[in-house]
Amino acid sequence: MQVNPHNSSSASQLISNSSAAKINEPVTGKAQLKSEMERLAKDIYHKDMPKEPEATYYKPINKDANILRPIEEVMYDIGVAMAHLYMPGGDVPKTVERMLSPYDSVMAELRSEQPALANKSWGISINESGELTVTGSVNDDEKALIAEKLNSNEELVTAVNDFKSNYLKFIKMEPRGWGNYRVNESNFAEVFDFREMLETSRSNEDFKGTWDYETNWLKLNDNISAQLRSNASKR
Numbered sequence: 001m002q003v004n005p006h007n008s009s010s011a012s013q014l015i016s017n018s019s020a021a022k023i024n025e026p027v028t029g030k031a032q033l034k035s036e037m038e039r040l041a042k043d044i045y046h047k048d049m050p051k052e053p054e055a056t057y058y059k060p061i062n063k064d065a066n067i068l069r070p071i072e073e074v075m076y077d078i079g080v081a082m083a084h085l086y087m088p089g090g091d092v093p094k095t096v097e098r099m100l101s102p103y104d105s106v107m108a109e110l111r112s113e114q115p116a117l118a119n120k121s122w123g124i125s126i127n128e129s130g131e132l133t134v135t136g137s138v139n140d141d142e143k144a145l146i147a148e149k150l151n152s153n154e155e156l157v158t159a160v161n162d163f164k165s166n167y168l169k170f171i172k173m174e175p176r177g178w179g180n181y182r183v184n185e186s187n188f189a190e191v192f193d194f195r196e197m198l199e200t201s202r203s204n205e206d207f208k209g210t211w212d213y214e215t216n217w218l219k220l221n222d223n224i225s226a227q228l229r230s231n232a233s234k235r
Helices: 008-014 030-044 071-086 091-113 140-151 154-171 194-200 205-211 217-231
Strands: 121-124 130-135
Touching: 030 071, 071 154, 071 217, 091 140, 091 194, 091 217, 121 140, 121 154, 121 194, 130 140, 130 154, 140 154, 194 217
Parallel strands: none
Antiparallel strands: 121 130
16 A cells, blocks of 8 residues: 655544544455544544644754744654554555564474474564564573574564664654654663564454555554553653
8 A cells, every 4th residue: 555645634634632442453445544544543642642832833852953844844744754654555564564474484493493482472672783682581592592593584684673763763753642752772672572563463364355464554553552651651
């Protein structure tokens, strides 16, 4: 599905102060996109969010910036960021789609060689050097073994690094939703578990048949939101 980041009406639909509602997985096809995105907006933005200021110009938070930006430019940037963060076909969901196949290859190899280890409770994070690291209740030797297999898969490493760079890029432009949480280079490894993200966002056959995605972008958005609530502080 192609996303038009220039569509300001999409951004307006997403910026909502309605109360939270549960997202239902689409079962009747792409005609439900509008209603699903409205429901998604209710999960992302909460009724206690402050109202939009009625200003004509916006001053960047950076104290060194001395340029006043027209509100139209700010809203355009917000729309672009929301498309790439939350929408199917956006740069962030696309990186998760790219992770799944190489992740499954690593897991298949691990199950073949170390089936007990594959079933243990552990997670995947990324450090500041761009290497994949293993978290959770496994010992150091087990972490090293799993990490070696993960980092030997260049496709997986590249996709996770792309997720990180795109997330950090677009979250700077998104002042609400996920932008409410403090996530940066130094704490990124403590916030996101990519194994959890992948396992919880797999598409079932109905969703895959409708959207042609291996990952369910609605479940993905839910999981990212849940990890942020659990592991990151609010601004």
